[in-house]
Amino acid sequence: MCDAFDGRLTFYPGNQTVILPFINLMKKYGTVFLNAYTNSPICCPSRAAMWSGLFTHLTESWNNFKGLDPNYTTWIDLMQKHGYHTQKYGKLDYTSGHHSMSNRVEAWTRDVDFLLRQEGRPMVNLTGNKTFVRVMEKDWQNTDKAASWIRKEATNISQPFVLYLGLNLPHPYPSPSTGENFGSSTFLTSPYWLEKVTYEAIKIPKWPPLSDMHPVDYYSAYTKNCTGQFTRKEIRDIRAFYYAMCAETDAMLGEIISALSDTGLLKRTIVIFTADHGELAMEHQQFYKMSMYEASSHVPLLVMGPSIKVNHHLSNVVSLVDIYPTMLDIARIPVPQNLSGYSLIPLLAEMEEDEVSSGRLHPTWILSEFHGCNVNSSTYMLRTDKWKYIAYSDGHSVPPQLFDLSADPDELTNIATAFPEVTHFLDKKLRSIINYPRVSAFVHKYNKEQFIIWKQNLGQNYSSVIANLRWHQDWLKEPRKYENAINRWLQMNTNE
Numbered sequence: 353m354c355d356a357f358d359g360r361l362t363f364y365p366g367n368q369t370v371i372l373p374f375i376n377l378m379k380k381y382g383t384v385f386l387n388a389y390t391n392s393p394i395c396c397p398s399r400a401a402m403w404s405g406l407f408t409h410l411t412e413s414w415n416n417f418k419g420l421d422p423n424y425t426t427w428i429d430l431m432q433k434h435g436y437h438t439q440k441y442g443k444l445d446y447t448s449g450h451h452s453m454s455n456r457v458e459a460w461t462r463d464v465d466f467l468l469r470q471e472g473r474p475m476v477n478l479t480g481n482k483t484f485v486r487v488m489e490k491d492w493q494n495t496d497k498a499a500s501w502i503r504k505e506a507t508n509i510s511q512p513f514v515l516y517l518g519l520n521l522p523h524p525y526p527s528p529s530t531g532e533n534f535g536s537s538t539f540l541t542s543p544y545w546l547e548k549v550t551y552e553a554i555k556i557p558k559w560p561p562l563s564d565m566h567p568v569d570y571y572s573a574y575t576k577n578c579t580g581q582f583t584r585k586e587i588r589d590i591r592a593f594y595y596a597m598c599a600e601t602d603a604m605l606g607e608i609i610s611a612l613s614d615t616g617l618l619k620r621t622i623v624i625f626t627a628d629h630g631e632l633a634m635e636h637q638q639f640y641k642m643s644m645y646e647a648s649s650h651v652p653l654l655v656m657g658p659s660i661k662v663n664h665h666l667s668n669v670v671s672l673v674d675i676y677p678t679m680l681d682i683a684r685i686p687v688p689q690n691l692s693g694y695s696l697i698p699l700l701a702e703m704e705e706d707e708v709s710s711g712r713l714h715p716t717w718i719l720s721e722f723h724g725c726n727v728n729s730s731t732y733m734l735r736t737d738k739w740k741y742i743a744y745s746d747g748h749s750v751p752p753q754l755f756d757l758s759a760d761p762d763e764l765t766n767i768a769t770a771f772p773e774v775t776h777f778l779d780k781k782l783r784s785i786i787n788y789p790r791v792s793a794f795v796h797k798y799n800k801e802q803f804i805i806w807k808q809n810l811g812q813n814y815s816s817v818i819a820n821l822r823w824h825q826d827w828l829k830e831p832r833k834y835e836n837a838i839n840r841w842l843q844m845n846t847n848e
């Protein structure tokens with residue numbers, strides 16, 4: 353499982369931009385999902401959904417600080433209980449209590465009536481030379497550990513095993529040059545990886561004028577420091593460097609596949625490749641994720657192994673909550689009834705007619721939701737056949753969005769008002785899955801309560817601490833104004 357990998361790079365036409373040999377190998381010898389989505393486009397809530405098999409609002413994984421309890425029973429814990437030898441390396445990031453203070457305070461204060469730049473401006477940095485491979489050294493070390501575990505341990509155990517490897521790539525890197533409390537806005541790679549990118553195939557995304565942006569998108573673009581001027585070259589470079597980082601990620605997947613192949617384990621091992629969310633890489637005038645647009649919410653999902661269909665492309669919409677029941681199904685562990693996800697095995701496996709599982713069939717929709725920073729409203733996406741419906745907040749104070757992905761794959765034309773029947777139908781469907789106005793109100797209340805506790809704990813240090821978070825450049829220009837905006841928000845009725 354990697355971080356921030358745009359799933360559309362695993363199939364046409366996204367796969368024209370960068371050479372991903374091991375993803376292609378998994379496609380050739382396995383199954384690729386053409387419509388796999390995150391259940392929440394940010395690290396911790398997404399991973400909480402993947403490890404629990406439950407939607408974000410059911411585990412109350414509201415932001416990067418609020419995920420699962422550390423003692424939560426995940427699918428890997430259940431597999432261990434059922435006799436699997438389990439091993440985890442690298443990034444996990446699904447439990448509460450992590451990430452920067454800026455990150456959580458930005459999430460709690462998203463309803464405050466102010467607009468502050470919170471991130472460094474996205475930029476690129478080319479390092480090393482044409483032989484420099486291990487740019488993300490930490491990920492390579494974890495990959496080495498996992499590969500070495502396969503070679504030394506997995507070959508010498510009698511039990512079945514499950515190995516999890518979490519990578520940080522292709523997540524952008526910290527930008528220390530933007531000063532203290534910097535965010536992660538640097539796309540860093542080496543000439544070695546950049547050579548894998550086909551510059552001519554890079555699409556420069558179309559940006560509508562700022563004044564035409566959906567208000568919540570404008571808040572995102574502004575807080576991500578993307579509303580300034582960007583040249584075509586800058587945008588193309590950011591995208592190229594991002595794709596190069598994806599190529600480096602693919603090579604790590606390759607190390608794992610090679611270790612399995614060399615040890616003879618590949619023919620009896622199921623390999624799954626996915627990511628927690630995507631990366632906008634300047635689509636919709638933003639970088640990072642937190643958005644329901646394809647670049648941010650569409651994840652890769654490839655599965656290869658014994659009994660898995662070969663060279664198979666599945667267009668069913670699926671999401672990360674499906675991993676939990678799928679893993680249990682692979683291990684033949686009974687799947688609990690109350691999960692949000694569905695086993696993908698009936699879609700994936702070559703089965704005899706009489707073997708076809710009588711289990712629950714995956715519905716034709718998926719749900720994604722977002723409640724964290726850089727977006728000033730809770731967001732809910734229902735994705736079903738060609739439609740993407742995005743509802744906000746209480747369902748009426750922020751205009752919803754509707755995209756026809758078959759006619760408008762770049763999601764440039766919101767047709768919610770042009771197609772009122774479809775919008776009404778999808779909104780009703782969404783409300784049958786989640787009482788989203790109630791969830792939004794709950795998150796409002798939670799955010800304010802958390803903020804008040806945090807403020808009280810800081811005592812007289814509050815003013816200086818809040819001024820020096822990631823937004824300090826803007827805050828320090830008018831500290832009174834921003835503190836007053838917070839005070840007005842704190843005095844407001846929580847149910848507003």
Ligand SMILES: *[C@@H]1O[C@H](CO)[C@@H](O)[C@H](O)[C@H]1NC(C)=O
Pocket residue numbers: 362363364367368376
């Ligand atoms: C891209 O993927 C399509 C199928 O989705 C495949 O036919 C094509 O060969 C791939 N191209 C490259 C360059 O990998």
Ligand SMILES: *[C@@H]1O[C@H](CO)[C@@H](O)[C@H](O)[C@H]1NC(C)=O
Pocket residue numbers: 421423424425
């Ligand atoms: C997990 O820990 C929390 C406290 O952090 C506790 O309230 C809860 O009962 C524990 N759950 C389990 C399943 O052990």
Ligand SMILES: *[C@@H]1O[C@H](CO)[C@@H](O)[C@H](O)[C@H]1NC(C)=O
Pocket residue numbers: 469470471472473530577580822823825
């Ligand atoms: C936002 O970008 C500008 C350049 O466009 C830069 O000067 C500034 O430091 C950035 N703000 C933050 C908070 O990083």
Ligand SMILES: *[C@@H]1O[C@H](CO)[C@@H](O)[C@H](O)[C@H]1NC(C)=O
Pocket residue numbers: 477478479527528529538540
């Ligand atoms: C570019 O990356 C290198 C290697 O990580 C680092 O030493 C350097 O400071 C970075 N440059 C900028 C401008 O961020």
Ligand SMILES: *[C@@H]1O[C@H](CO)[C@@H](O)[C@H](O)[C@H]1NC(C)=O
Pocket residue numbers: 480481482483484
């Ligand atoms: C590339 O960089 C490495 C490490 O700095 C150096 O050892 C090597 O000689 C360089 N290779 C070329 C072709 O410049």
Ligand SMILES: *[C@@H]1O[C@H](CO)[C@@H](O)[C@H](O)[C@H]1NC(C)=O
Pocket residue numbers: 504508
């Ligand atoms: C394989 O496992 C056995 C039993 O656990 C152990 O004694 C042996 O040292 C292991 N061999 C290697 C090469 O790790």
Ligand SMILES: *[C@@H]1O[C@H](CO)[C@@H](O)[C@H](O)[C@H]1NC(C)=O
Pocket residue numbers: 463466467567568570571728729745750
């Ligand atoms: C979000 O922020 C934008 C930009 O400041 C503003 O126009 C919009 O009203 C805000 N939306 C909500 C729901 O607060």
Ligand SMILES: *[C@@H]1O[C@H](CO)[C@@H](O)[C@H](O)[C@H]1NC(C)=O
Pocket residue numbers: 406410688689690
């Ligand atoms: C799901 O069911 C199990 C028992 O089958 C129970 O322990 C668990 O709390 C339930 N989870 C939810 C979210 O209802």
Ligand SMILES: *[C@@H]1O[C@H](CO)[C@@H](O)[C@H](O)[C@H]1NC(C)=O
Pocket residue numbers: 809810811812813
């Ligand atoms: C305020 O900051 C000072 C200096 O860093 C520290 O010693 C003190 O404990 C802080 N007070 C509170 C209430 O956090």
